[in-house]
Amino acid sequence: MATPSALDRTLSALADPTRRGVVDRLRQRPHPAGELAAAFDMSPPAMSRHLRVLRQTGLVEENIDADDARVRVYRLRPEPFAALRGWLDEVESFWEDQLGAFKAHAERTRGTKPPGGRKS
Amino acid sequence: MATPSALDRTLSALADPTRRGVVDRLRQRPHPAGELAAAFDMSPPAMSRHLRVLRQTGLVEENIDADDARVRVYRLRPEPFAALRGWLDEVESFWEDQLGAFKAHAERTRGTKPPGGRKS
DNA sequence: TTAATCATTCACCCATTCGTTAACGACTCT
C-alpha cells in the first residue's frame, strides 16, 4: 500500500484501547514513559512501541525531562485531533445538508420496507 | 479481551482506508453492495466483510432494495459519528480548559530544546 | 570508575485481519 494517509494513521493509532487510554490520561498532565507503562500494567517495551505510534502520527510529543535526562515526558499535541474533527465535520455535514429532504424522505422510508415508489 | 468498547469498534472500523472510503462514498447517496465492490475494485466477498464490520459498529445500515430483493442497499447512520465527536470534544477540551495556562507555559517550554534558558 | 536506572530497539511468538477462490442461499426472469 502506498503510505497510509495521515487520517489512516491517526485513526489506527486511536483504535487501540491502550493508546486511547494514554491519550485520555495525558489530558490530565504530561507523563513520563515509565509512569504510563506502570499505569497500564505493561512492560516498558510494549508501552514504548505504543508511544512511538502516537509520536509518529503527531498525537503526542516527547520531551527530555529537565531534571533527569533519562526520562522522556510525553504530552498531547492538538493537530491530529483537529484534522480528525475536520473529517468528522465533513461526514456529519451529510445529515445537515439533507436534513429537510431527509426528514421528508424518512417519513416515507421509515423502517426497512419503503412504500412503493417505483416499478419496472 | 473483554469485548471492545463501542468507540474501539468505531475507530477500528474507520481506520481502514477502504471502509473510510465507503463512508465517504455513502455521503453522496446510498449504494448497493455490488456497486461498492466495483467502485473499490475489490471482490464481492471482501467488500461484504467490510460492510459487515461497518454494520456491526452501527456506522451503516442495510436495506433490501424495493425493486429487487437480491440487492442490499447500504446507507450511513449518524449515531457512531456522534459518539466519536463526543469523545473528540472531551479530548479537545483539554486545550480549551488550559488555554490561558497553556499559552503561558508554552512560552517557557516552546520546542524540545530550549536555548540557553537555565543552567550553564 | 562502577553500578543502577530509564527507555529504547531487537528477535521472536501468538492472534487478528485483509485478501482470494469456492460453495451456498435467495431472488429474478424466461
Added chain:
DNA sequence: AGAGTCGTTAACGAATGGGTGAATGATTAA
C-alpha cells in the same frame, strides 16, 4: 422448472500488530 444474478458465508494463505524477554545506549548516583 431452470438458468442467471446478487450477496453472503466458509476455508485458506499472507501480512500486520501487540505482547514478551534480552540486549543496547544514555544518564545518574555511589
